[in-house]
Amino acid sequence: MIKHKVLIKEDENLEAAIAGIFQTLGPAKLRKKRILVKPNMLRSANPDDCVVTDPRLLRATVDFLLESGAEVVVGDNPMPDSRNMNELEVAQSCGFTDAAMGRFRNIGRYSKKIVRKANLLKELYISREVLDCDLLVSLPKFKTHELTIMTIAIKNHFGVIPGGQKLYIHSLFPKINDFSKVLLEIYQTRPPEIIIVDCLNIVDARGKKFSPGRLIAGDNGHAVDYTCALMAGVSPYHIPTVRIARDEKIFSPDNIEYHGVVKNIDGYTLPFTFPLRNTIVELFARFFYQILLKRVPVINHARCTRCSSCENVCPPRAIRKQQIDYGACIKCYCCLEICPNQAIRIKYKTI
Ligand code: SF4
Numbered sequence: 001m002i003k004h005k006v007l008i009k010e011d012e013n014l015e016a017a018i019a020g021i022f023q024t025l026g027p028a029k030l031r032k033k034r035i036l037v038k039p040n041m042l043r044s045a046n047p048d049d050c051v052v053t054d055p056r057l058l059r060a061t062v063d064f065l066l067e068s069g070a071e072v073v074v075g076d077n078p079m080p081d082s083r084n085m086n087e088l089e090v091a092q093s094c095g096f097t098d099a100a101m102g103r104f105r106n107i108g109r110y111s112k113k114i115v116r117k118a119n120l121l122k123e124l125y126i127s128r129e130v131l132d133c134d135l136l137v138s139l140p141k142f143k144t145h146e147l148t149i150m151t152i153a154i155k156n157h158f159g160v161i162p163g164g165q166k167l168y169i170h171s172l173f174p175k176i177n178d179f180s181k182v183l184l185e186i187y188q189t190r191p192p193e194i195i196i197v198d199c200l201n202i203v204d205a206r207g208k209k210f211s212p213g214r215l216i217a218g219d220n221g222h223a224v225d226y227t228c229a230l231m232a233g234v235s236p237y238h239i240p241t242v243r244i245a246r247d248e249k250i251f252s253p254d255n256i257e258y259h260g261v262v263k264n265i266d267g268y269t270l271p272f273t274f275p276l277r278n279t280i281v282e283l284f285a286r287f288f289y290q291i292l293l294k295r296v297p298v299i300n301h302a303r304c305t306r307c308s309s310c311e312n313v314c315p316p317r318a319i320r321k322q323q324i325d326y327g328a329c330i331k332c333y334c335c336l337e338i339c340p341n342q343a344i345r346i347k348y349k350t351i
């Protein structure tokens, strides 16, 4: 039986902790390996807000990998910002461009279609950088989530889906159980080899801040999420992805091999749970996604130079001769990100 290692590092010098994690979980040789480090870049945020990965953790990871001779890219792709900030500006606000030392990339620009007939999600688009790297290192933030209670390793992996397509998938699967199954399908398509959860400074559902000074690392996202739920003081099976992974026999806590002590974070609060919670949250989610789905890309023909970049990057080939077929558009907004002339904007459209 394969054991899933989970390491808990507390109050340790970050550099020493990262070196220890890679020694236990990493491959023997990192030299010349193409490594993609994926932090959690939800949106433009100050690191003190505790909703994105702490840039100190990102910096220590990148430093370690570079010193080991690896070829490092740091990447994520948030949903398009309502203030029309581009992804580099978002990364800058999170402290990621400095922490990545010039290696930050938007990984949502180029994607590959994957067909999985047996899945709930029959077709998905995954960032090429994710599929092409030798080693994927995920740096999720320890935090709560209104829909999935907590969002750690499995949810951070949703970021391998190009920008706005995440929203489209949400809208196709508004039920929490279905959406959680889809998260598991995406995770299994190309799981990370190493996960290091940022539990240095965190915030709970009531906005209270804590400084546990911990890193929780592992080679299996389910084992890591299970452990984080224990630390948050909740039954891990309240987290839908953990429960479904157990029920579908993808994961069993009996296979976790702990290196370190699992301790509660006293007073940490999770989103309120009550009998009809899922039904109510799903209704709100449906309404919210239907509104957001009306945000479509629109080409400003006065600015367009007909360079065809948008046409080439569009995953479902919904753009032909600078005209968008909204029936085929999956709202990934790759076209908006690639356009060199800012000739594409998001607008609300009633179609
Ligand atoms: S037109 Fe194509 S690239 Fe643009 S949002 Fe729609 S699907 Fe994505």
Ligand code: SF4
Residues within 6 Å of the ligand: 299, 303, 304, 305, 306, 307, 308, 309, 310, 311, 322, 338, 339, 340, 341, 342, 343, 344
């Ligand atoms: S990428 Fe921009 S400039 Fe190029 S064809 Fe598309 S809309 Fe026009």
